[in-house]
Amino acid sequence: MTIAERTSRHPDQASPPAPALVIRRIAAFALDYLLILSYLGVLVLASFLVPQMNPWFRRLSTAHWASFFLVTLPVSLYFMLSEASSAQATFGKRWMGIRVQSWTGQRLTLPASLIRTALKFAPWEFGHAAVWRFALGAGNAAQLHIANDFLATTWVLAALYLVCMAVDSRRRAPYDFASLSQVVLVPHTGSPLS
Numbered sequence: 001m002t003i004a005e006r007t008s009r010h011p012d013q014a015s016p017p018a019p020a021l022v023i024r025r026i027a028a029f030a031l032d033y034l035l036i037l038s039y040l041g042v043l044v045l046a047s048f049l050v051p052q053m054n055p056w057f058r059r060l061s062t063a064h065w066a067s068f069f070l071v072t073l074p075v076s077l078y079f080m081l082s083e084a085s086s087a088q089a090t091f092g093k094r095w096m097g098i099r100v101q102s103w104t105g106q107r108l109t110l111p112a113s114l115i116r117t118a119l120k121f122a123p124w125e126f127g128h129a130a131v132w133r134f135a136l137g138a139g140n141a142a143q144l145h146i147a148n149d150f151l152a153t154t155w156v157l158a159a160l161y162l163v164c165m166a167v168d169s170r171r172r173a174p175y176d177f178a179s180l181s182q183v184v185l186v187p188h189t190g191s192p193l194s
Contacts, residue, residue, distance in 0.1 A: 016105065017184035019171040020098040022162070025183055031092030036075055043070060060136040060143065067128055076117050083181075084113035093183070103180045112179040119175035123157040126150045 020028075047053050056066035082090040088099040088107055100116070102108055108116070130150035137143025161173040170182050 017101075017187050019169075020096075020183040020185055022165045022171055024096050024098055024185075025165070025171070028090070028092035028096040028098060031095050032079075032090050033092075035078075035091060039074065040071070058136070060132060063132045063136055064129055067132070068125070072121060072125055072128065076121055079120070080110070080113045080117040083116065084108045084110050089186075097186045098183050099186050100181050100183055103182060108179065108181055112181060116175045116179035116181050119178050120161075120173070123154045123161070126157065127154040130154060 047057075053066075056062045079090055083093075083100040084107065086107065087094060088101055093099055100108055100113075102112065127150070130147045133143045133147035133150065137147060161175070164177075165171045165173050170176075172182055176182055
């Protein structure tokens with residue numbers, strides 16, 4: 001935008017929100033992770049109160065599915081529903097003054113939020129798959145090979161996400177492109193000079 005275009009803008013016309021810095025997005029996720037850790041603490045307590053759950057986590061055939069339904073799915077629903085809500089943000093994003101919106105500036109639809117969340121947590125789920133195979137597949141060379149592949153996929157995807165955010169002018173990750181979303185600073189509602 002040229003200086004003439006900036007100065008000719010009507011005073012009531014709002015400029016598009018600035019993209020959130022990568023460090024702010026990471027800080028928001030760290031705050032959300034504190035909530036996730038609290039939830040994991042509840043699950044650990046539940047495992048003592050309901051010992052019938054424990055065998056699920058002792059067999060490779062059930063451990064990954066149990067962790068998916070008890071951890072990944074609830075955490076994903078938290079992100080998906082929070083980012084598609086009227087707040088357009090999780091607790092961590094609200095705290096950091098950022099929100100998720102579509103490329104047109106609208107609130108995300110549930111399908112778009114689902115795509116965004118599923119792709120965002122893909123590395124996390126590959127990591128879980130690796131952990132269960134390392135923990136319960138010891139002595140099984142095939143399972144350890146699969147675990148290494150899952151772990152490598154986790155790191156490659158995580159690095160790809162960070163590099164993409166670093167080089168894109170709007171700081172979008174692949175899951176932002178797939179869902180046509182972006183993370184932006186929450187605009188100030190005060191005077192135009194604030």
